[in-house]
Amino acid sequence: MTANGSRVRLLVGTRKGAFILTADASRKKWEIAGPHFAGWEIYHLKGSPVDPNRLYASQSSGWFGQIVQRSDDGGKTWTPVGNKFAYDGVPGTHQWYDGTPHPWEFKRVWHIEPSLSNPDEVYAGVEDAALFHSTDGGQNWAELSGLRTHTTGSAWSPGAGGMCLHTILIDPADPKRIVIAISAAGAFRTDDGGATWKPINRGLHSQYIPDPNAEVGHCVHHIAAHPSRPGTLFMQKHWDVMRSDDAGDNWHEVSGNLPTDFGFAIDVHAHEPETLYVVPIKSDSEHFVPDGKLRVFRSRTGGNDWEPLSKGLPQKDCYVNVLRDAMAVDRLDSCGIYFGTSGGQVYASADSGDNWQAIVHDLPPVLSVEVQTLT
Amino acid sequence: MSGIPIRVELPAHLLTLARIEGHEVVLDIPTTPTISTVLDALEAAYPMLRGTIRDQVTRERRAFLRFFACQQDISLDSPDAPLPNSIVHGAEPLMILGAVAGG
Numbered sequence: 001m002t003a004n005g006s007r008v009r010l011l012v013g014t015r016k017g018a019f020i021l022t023a024d025a026s027r028k029k030w031e032i033a034g035p036h037f038a039g040w041e042i043y044h045l046k047g048s049p050v051d052p053n054r055l056y057a058s059q060s061s062g063w064f065g066q067i068v069q070r071s072d073d074g075g076k077t078w079t080p081v082g083n084k085f086a087y088d089g090v091p092g093t094h095q096w097y098d099g100t101p102h103p104w105e106f107k108r109v110w111h112i113e114p115s116l117s118n119p120d121e122v123y124a125g126v127e128d129a130a131l132f133h134s135t136d137g138g139q140n141w142a143e144l145s146g147l148r149t150h151t152t153g154s155a156w157s158p159g160a161g162g163m164c165l166h167t168i169l170i171d172p173a174d175p176k177r178i179v180i181a182i183s184a185a186g187a188f189r190t191d192d193g194g195a196t197w198k199p200i201n202r203g204l205h206s207q208y209i210p211d212p213n214a215e216v217g218h219c220v221h222h223i224a225a226h227p228s229r230p231g232t233l234f235m236q237k238h239w240d241v242m243r244s245d246d247a248g249d250n251w252h253e254v255s256g257n258l259p260t261d262f263g264f265a266i267d268v269h270a271h272e273p274e275t276l277y278v279v280p281i282k283s284d285s286e287h288f289v290p291d292g293k294l295r296v297f298r299s300r301t302g303g304n305d306w307e308p309l310s311k312g313l314p315q316k317d318c319y320v321n322v323l324r325d326a327m328a329v330d331r332l333d334s335c336g337i338y339f340g341t342s343g344g345q346v347y348a349s350a351d352s353g354d355n356w357q358a359i360v361h362d363l364p365p366v367l368s369v370e371v372q373t374l375t
Numbered sequence: 376m377s378g379i380p381i382r383v384e385l386p387a388h389l390l391t392l393a394r395i396e397g398h399e400v401v402l403d404i405p406t407t408p409t410i411s412t413v414l415d416a417l418e419a420a421y422p423m424l425r426g427t428i429r430d431q432v433t434r435e436r437r438a439f440l441r442f443f444a445c446q447q448d449i450s451l452d453s454p455d456a457p458l459p460n461s462i463v464h465g466a467e468p469l470m471i472l473g474a475v476a477g478g
Binding site: 039 | 425439
């Protein structure tokens with residue numbers, strides 16, 4: 001996409017509200033609007049690819065529950081839409097942390113994924129894990145219950161952050177093919193628009209699962225794909241960075257020379273389908289970047305060979321985390337990479353990650369970052 | 376109004392969400408005022424508040440909210456119990472409060 005007249009709009013969800021950051025194609029000077037929904041947790045905002053002024057936001061609170069907001073003017077004004085997320089039928093139980101049965105309970109929407117072709121169609125990934133679908137702009141939500149009622153569902157258990165459905169990837173070539181991921185059940189795929197699902201976790205290995213061939217139970221943190229190659233998936237798992245070239249049927253590890261293969265965020269360059277980005281995080285309990293240095297790692301070989309990117313990023317006394325939905329790429333000719341931190345910074349690179357700048361320093365902890373490339 | 380006017384005081388976040396000026400609303404309750412009938416009227420007048428005070432499926436009060444009437448915590452009373460006369464006569468509001476917790 002050429003830069004003339006183009007703009008980018010960042011949609012930033014934080015622990016205490018949403019912020020919208022805009023810039024021209026140079027991506028040097030940013031205007032910051034917000035907070036929208038001040039005081040509420042905004043797990044995710046995302047715009048429709050076919051109508052960029054149509055935005056959806058997940059707004060939630062421990063006191064007041066879940067709200068979904070919709071904007072039809074690029075985030076200037078918002079309207080609450082439907083927030084009734086009722087599981088289909090009697091939801092039954094999944095496994096609790098201690099292995100005992102625990103009732104399925106709706107808690108919040110983690111991820112919103114608008115359709116690739118219809119601004120009124122949108123998916124929502126929720127905790128406790130389930131996928132909901134709306135065809136009327138978010139007014140009414142219906143569960144695609146074939147996922148939750150999969151024969152393995154009663155054996156799913158939560159990760160430390162809850163049993164959340166956090167990743168939704170719609171295949172641009174075949175919108176009936178959707179890949180989702182759940183912590184800590186694993187990845188699943190439908191090929192029929194959500195009626196039936198199958199686990200796609202072959203090749204994943206998790207130390208805490210005794211069975212090396214376990215069909216579910218893997219703590220998948222995030223999955224990314226390039227739109228031109230929807231069959232090639234890149235996964236940041238609790239441990240291990242993984243790759244699949246058959247839409248998830250088989251995975252192999254591409255962690256290579258990363259300083260730690262734990263992390264949350266992963267994304268793919270807009271124009272180079274073999275260039276990917278991760279932010280390694282120290283674990284299991286620290287959950288901050290290693291050695292006090294904030295570094296993005298880039299592989300230009302589809303994994304295995306990684307280079308640290310640190311120019312413009314703090315390289316001393318930095319102890320932030322970057323969460324799973326807090327990285328995004330724009331589609332300008334010189335691809336922009338963005339990520340937000342638990343310290344409230346949003347960093348941007350306008351040159352594929354070679355150079356970085358903090359475009360805002362002091363937001364509440366960042367939960368999600370999405371970017372829209374506007375012409 | 377043809378029913379009984381009931382004053383309801385709401386938490387600040389819900390006032391903002393519903394775009395209500397001031398700190399309370401007055402609702403026309405067509406039948407015996409109870410927590411349930413007041414919330415029915417509130418949600419009918421302000422649909423964006425559905426699910427924020429009570430669960431949309433179970434209709435149970437959200438855990439971190441409390442209902443107060445005439446300095447009394449009535450959160451655990453039956454939601455179908457008649458509200459006190461001071462509220463029915465408009466001298467006092469039904470107060471819906473968020474628990475003081477969190478960061």
